[in-house]
Amino acid sequence: MVKEMILMEEKAIFAGGCFWCMVKPFDELPGIIKVVSGYTGGHTVNPTYEEVCSGTTGHTEAVEITFDSEIISYKDLVEIYWHQTDPTDAMGQFVDRGDSYRPVIFYENDEQYEIAKESRERLEKSGKFDQPIVTQIEKAQIFYPAEEYHQDFHRKNKDHYQKYREASGRDRFIDTNW
Template sequence: MKFSMYGSLLAIAMLISGCSQPLANRAASLEEELQGLSVATFAGGCFWCVENGFEMLPGVKEAVSGYSGGVEKNPTYRKVALGMTGHTEAVQVYYDPQVISYTGLIQALWRMMDPTDSRGQFYDRGRQYRPAIFYHDSEQKRIAEKLRTELDASGRYEDPVTIEIVPFTEFYQAEEKHQDYYKKNPVRYNFYTFNSGRYQFVDDVWGEERHVDYTKYCDKHTDEI
C-alpha cells in the first residue's frame, strides 16, 4: 500500500525535529523520502515499546505511535488509556518492501509481545492494550493469518495464539510526547519496560531465536510463498 496522503505526511513531518524550514516544505521533503514505501499497522500493548522495536528493523523508515480499532474520532491518550473509546494503542510502520517484507515485520512483532493475551499486555490491562494486526489489503490478511496459524501450531506457547487480525479502518496519531518516547525519556522507558516483564517474557519464549537475521526476509518475493 503506497504512502502518499499529504495530510498524514504533514502530521508525520511534525515529528521530525531540528528542522527550521517551513512545515509545508518539511512535509514535501518527507513525502519524497517515503515514496515507494508500504504501510503496516500493528498493536502489541504499550506503543512506546512497539515503536522502538520496529524502528530497529532494517528497511523501516518511520514508525508512528497512535490509536486504531475504536469508534471515536481523534481520541486522546487519556480517553484511550481509560478504555473509553474502543481503540488500542497501535503503531503505523512505513517500510521498504525491497529491504524487509511484511512477513519479516510480523516475525518481528512476535518477538515484541504476547500474542496469546487479548485482554492486555503484561501489566497494562484492558482492551485498550490488546494486540492486533490491522491488515490494509487482502494480501496482508492472507500473510497474517498464515503466520498466526503457523505460530499457534508450533507449540511455542502454552496458551493458544489469539491475536486479532482485523481490517484497518483509521489510525490516529498519538500526542507528540508519545512519539519516540524511548529516545526522549530513556531512563523512564527502560524502567517501565523492565518492570513490565515484556522482554523477560520474550527471552523466555524465544531464547536464542529472539534475535533474528532479518536479511532472510529481505527478498521481495518472501510474501509470495
Template sequence: MIKNNLNIAVFAGGCFWCTEAVFQRLEGVYRVISGYTGGSIKNPAYREITTGRTGHAEAIMIEYDSETINYNELLEIFFATHDPTTLNRQGADRGTQYRSAIFYNNENQKELAHSMIEKLNVEGVFDNPIVTEVTALGPFYNAEDYHQDYYNQNSKQGYCQFVINPKLSKLQHTFKSKLKKEI
C-alpha cells in the same frame, strides 16, 4: 532517501512505546508513528484511550521499504516481541487498548497474518493459542507528540528500563541481522 517501495503495516502489541522502540530499530523501516486505531471515537485523546471505552488500541504505523524488509518478517518480529496469547493485556498493562492486533490494509496482509498465526499455533511456539485480532485498518489517529519516539527520549525512565529494554534485548539477540547499524 525514501524509495518507491514504501508500504504501511499497523500493529498493536500492548503499550505503543514498546512496539515503537522495537520497530524503529529495523533496517528498512523509515518511520514509526504511535497512535490509536480500531475504535469508534474520532480523534481520540490519550486520556480517553486509557479508559478502555473507546474501542481503540494503542498501535503503531510502520512505514517500511518492502525490498529491505517484507511484511512477513515484520510479522515474525511482532509475534516474537510481545505475548499474543493474552487477551487485552501485555504484562501489567490491562484493557482493550493493550490488545494484540494486526490491522491489515490489503488482502495480502490479511492472508499473511492469518497464515502466520496458523503456523505459530500448529508449531506450538506458544503455550497457549494466539488471540491476536486480525481486522481491516480503519482511521489511524496519531498519538500526542509526547508519545512519539518515547523510548529514545526517555530510555532511563523506569518503564523503559523494566519493560522495553527486555524486548530490545530479545530483538538484538533474535533478529540481529535485521537491525539498523545506528538509531
C-alpha cells in the same frame, strides 16, 4: 545516466500493549521509513490518550510502520511483531490491561491479511505456547497519531522507557519465550 530510486512504501499497523515498547524493535531496522505511535480500531474521532485510557473510545494503542517493501517485507515485520508480544493474552499485554492494550495485527489489504493469517497458523501449530494464540487479525481503520510526547519515547526518555520495559515484564517474557 542517474538511476532513480523508487521507494515501495507500504504501511503496517500492529498493536501489542504499550505503544512505547512497540516502536523501538522496528525503528532502526533497514527499510523502516518511520514508526508512529497512535490509536486505531475505535469509534471516537481523533481520540486523546486520556480518552483511550478511559476505555470508552474502543481504540487500541498501536504503531503505524511505514516501510520500503523492497528492503524489508511485511512478512518479516509480522515475524518481528510476534517476538514483541505475548500472543496468548487477549486482555492486554504484560502490566497493561484492557482492550486498549490488546494484541492485534491490523491488515491494510488482502495480501497482508493472508500473510498475517498464515503466520498466526504457523505459530499455533508450532506448539511454542501451551495456550491458544489469541492475537486478532482485523481490517485496518483510521490511525490517529498519538500526542507528540508519545512519539519516539524510547529516545526522548531513555531512562524512563527502560525502567518501564523492565518493570512491565515484557523483557522477561521475551527472553524466556522467544
